[in-house]
Amino acid sequence: MFSERDAMTGGRKLTETTISGFGWTSLAVGARALLQVIAIIFLARLLAPEQFGLFAAAMVVGGFCAIISELGVSPAIVQRPALEPRHIRTGFTLSVAMGLVVGLVAYLLADAIANFFQMPELAGVVRIMALGFPLRGLATVAEALALRTFRFRWLALVEAGAFGLGFIVVAPVLTLMDFGVYALVGAYLTQNIARTLILLFGQPHENRLMLESRAVGELLYFGTGFTIAKFCNYFASQADNMVVGRWLGPVALGLYGHAYQLMAAPAILVGQALDRVLFPTMASVQSQPERLARAYRGGIFACATVMLPAGVVIAILAPEIVHILLGPNWASAAVPLRFLALGMLFRTSSKISDSIVRATGAVYARAWRQGVFAMAVFVGALSGQQWGLIGVAIGVLCALALNFLMMAQLSLRLSAMSWRTFGQAHLPGALLALILGGSSITIATGLRGTGAGSVPVVGGTILVAVLLVPLLIWMRPQLFLGPDRERLLLALANVGPMRMRRGIALLQRRVS
Numbered sequence: 001m002f003s004e005r006d007a008m009t010g011g012r013k014l015t016e017t018t019i020s021g022f023g024w025t026s027l028a029v030g031a032r033a034l035l036q037v038i039a040i041i042f043l044a045r046l047l048a049p050e051q052f053g054l055f056a057a058a059m060v061v062g063g064f065c066a067i068i069s070e071l072g073v074s075p076a077i078v079q080r081p082a083l084e085p086r087h088i089r090t091g092f093t094l095s096v097a098m099g100l101v102v103g104l105v106a107y108l109l110a111d112a113i114a115n116f117f118q119m120p121e122l123a124g125v126v127r128i129m130a131l132g133f134p135l136r137g138l139a140t141v142a143e144a145l146a147l148r149t150f151r152f153r154w155l156a157l158v159e160a161g162a163f164g165l166g167f168i169v170v171a172p173v174l175t176l177m178d179f180g181v182y183a184l185v186g187a188y189l190t191q192n193i194a195r196t197l198i199l200l201f202g203q204p205h206e207n208r209l210m211l212e213s214r215a216v217g218e219l220l221y222f223g224t225g226f227t228i229a230k231f232c233n234y235f236a237s238q239a240d241n242m243v244v245g246r247w248l249g250p251v252a253l254g255l256y257g258h259a260y261q262l263m264a265a266p267a268i269l270v271g272q273a274l275d276r277v278l279f280p281t282m283a284s285v286q287s288q289p290e291r292l293a294r295a296y297r298g299g300i301f302a303c304a305t306v307m308l309p310a311g312v313v314i315a316i317l318a319p320e321i322v323h324i325l326l327g328p329n330w331a332s333a334a335v336p337l338r339f340l341a342l343g344m345l346f347r348t349s350s351k352i353s354d355s356i357v358r359a360t361g362a363v364y365a366r367a368w369r370q371g372v373f374a375m376a377v378f379v380g381a382l383s384g385q386q387w388g389l390i391g392v393a394i395g396v397l398c399a400l401a402l403n404f405l406m407m408a409q410l411s412l413r414l415s416a417m418s419w420r421t422f423g424q425a426h427l428p429g430a431l432l433a434l435i436l437g438g439s440s441i442t443i444a445t446g447l448r449g450t451g452a453g454s455v456p457v458v459g460g461t462i463l464v465a466v467l468l469v470p471l472l473i474w475m476r477p478q479l480f481l482g483p484d485r486e487r488l489l490l491a492l493a494n495v496g497p498m499r500m501r502r503g504i505a506l507l508q509r510r511v512s
Contacts, residue, residue: 035160039167043175043184044326049254051181056257057117057245058125058185060238061106062132067230069102069133070095070140072223075358077144079222079283088206090215092141099137106130117245121181128185132192139196142203147280151203155276158198166191225363232370236403239378240396247385248392256389258326259337263314263344270306271348274299275355282359292356293415297425299352304345304429305480311344312437313465316444320454336393343397345429346404353407360414369410373403428480435472436465 044052073091077083106113107130114123146155166187174183240260245253278299285291314321318338322330357366380395412422440461447457473480 035164035168039171041325042172044258044330046172046175047180047183049330050250051184051254052257053245053250053253054119054122054125054181055184056241056253057119057122057250058129059188060241060245061113061126062129062188063234063238064231065102065106065130065133066136067227067234069098069137070227071098071220072226072230072363073219074140074144074147075226075279076219076222077141078148078280079286079358079361080218081286083148084215085206086210086212086215087219088141088145089208089210090212091144091219092205092207093209093211094216094219095137095140096134096209097137099134099140103130103133106133119245119250125181125185128182129188132189135192135196139199141205141207142199145205146199146203147276150280152277154202158195158202162191162195162198165194222361222363225367226358229363229367229370232367232374236370236374236377236399239374240381240392243378243381243385244389244392247382248388252389255330255333256336256392258330259322259333259389259393260340262321262325262333262337263340264347266310266314267307267344267348270303271351274303274348275351278352278355279359282356286359286361289416292359293417296352296356296411296415297417297421299355300349300422301425301428303349303352304426305432306429307345307348308426308429308433309436309465309469311341312433313440313461314341314344315339316437316440317458317461320444320458323454324458332389336389339390339393339397343400346397346400350400350403350407353411356411356414357407362410362414365410366407369403369406372406373399376402432469432472432480436468439464439468 071094073095077087077091080087107127110123110126110130113126114120143155166189167184170190171183171187174186177183179186241253241257244256248256278295282292282295285295315338318341319331319334322334322337326333354366357363376399377396380399381392382395384391384393384395408422411417412419443461443464444457447460452460
């Protein structure tokens with residue numbers, strides 16, 4: 001079992017493995033993002049902002065508990081150069097034990113948590129959600145082994161399917177039955193139950209309990225550094241929600257939370273997909289600096305090429321996007337969305353930097369940077385809350401930019417890459433953002449001037465952008481396909497469908 005990763009990286013080119021995995025992961029993450037948008041569209045018309053605010057506050061607690069219960073066991077298993085059965089059994093024992101402990105503590109502290117947020121109804125929500133933590137502990141090692149052996153397609157389908165079952169099937173049914181916020185809680189538990197069962201049966205492993213001291217030390221040395229960094233990163237991702245919920249109230253938290261979700265959906269599609277694929281592939285070549293640097297450069301190029309233009313277009317179309325997806329009652333979410341969208345590159349690129357840092361085991365260097373980032377988000381949100389949601393969004397945007405620079409500096413040091421090369425990888429995306437931004441402003445302003453509704457404004461603007469991108473790539477492939485264009489096209493030709501291969505062959509001739 002444990003030599004399968006080495007066989008795959010030895011028998012297939014790393015670029016092809018990465019692109020194939022990214023393709024499947026992107027499809028499933030994209031499907032999940034689409035399902036999330038569908039769920040938001042439907043549920044936003046049935047549930048009040050206060051109920052979404054309660055669930056968002058509960059998820060702050062749930063995410064923190066998930067980090068503590070995992071103890072970094074999953075990434076430690078993925079990253080280890082040599083994995084033995086004792087690591088599997090010890091990791092499983094640690095994950096199960098911590099899941100039970102954290103679930104019990106969350107249940108007992110539910111009233112104190114509700115008092116902190118000044119939301120009395122939150123206590124019951126937290127108590128029910130605490131049941132999900134032991135479930136995640138049971139599936140931690142199975143997920144890690146699937147990642148280690150590059151089962152990207154299967155994992156992606158599991159994640160998308162479990163989310164769809166919870167939030168597309170269960171949540172609407174419970175909402176129509178007047179369960180209120182507990183419809184979202186039921187969807188969360190359904191998602192976790194389905195995910196755990198599929199992982200356990202689909203990726204079987206040795207599950208006899210064992211705590212071997214040497215294995216504990218080997219796993220927790222990496223896992224502790226990872227957990228500290230992830231805790232800081234999680235605090236950074238939730239500090240703004242804590243500030244908004246505590247000082248601006250549940251209505252503002254519901255508005256801000258939805259604005260952040262709309263910004264995060266495309267960022268998750270690219271960043272999570274790249275990170276999920278790049279971390280195990282980078283870990284498999286962590287002792288080969290040249291291949292490691294090439295993988296990192298390809299990751300930041302893909303990130304910038306997609307996220308810079310996407311962020312600009314979303315910022316321009318923010319009022320119409322909110323109106324279409326959430327309805328007229330959520331119009332106040334458009335302004336924070338506009339500012340947050342400008343930080344999509346910063347949020348996504350930091351995940352690519354995270355991949356190389358974790359793959360090389362530099363978890364403690366990552367940890368203190370994430371601590372600075374967490375403090376920056378909290379200070380930025382707290383300072384900005386006196387100006388309402390706009391001030392919070394601007395404060396968070398500044399913190400995202402700071403984290404982007406800190407993580408880039410660490411990643412460049414680990415990969416021996418220069419700032420010049422780093423900047424060059426962003427140039428195609430910056431140029432695309434400039435061109436698409438100019439055309440989007442022109443078209444959107446023109447359509448708004450004619451009195452067109454939200455759907456024609458968004459549809460017309462995006463249609464032009466979609467047509468412009470392949471035209472620009474065809475006209476200047478040397479510019480828009482990045483420094484590794486020949487290797488990229490060759491890998492795409494090997495893993496893509498036949499119809500796509502014909503177009504790639506024509507592009508290869510233009511490049512050469």
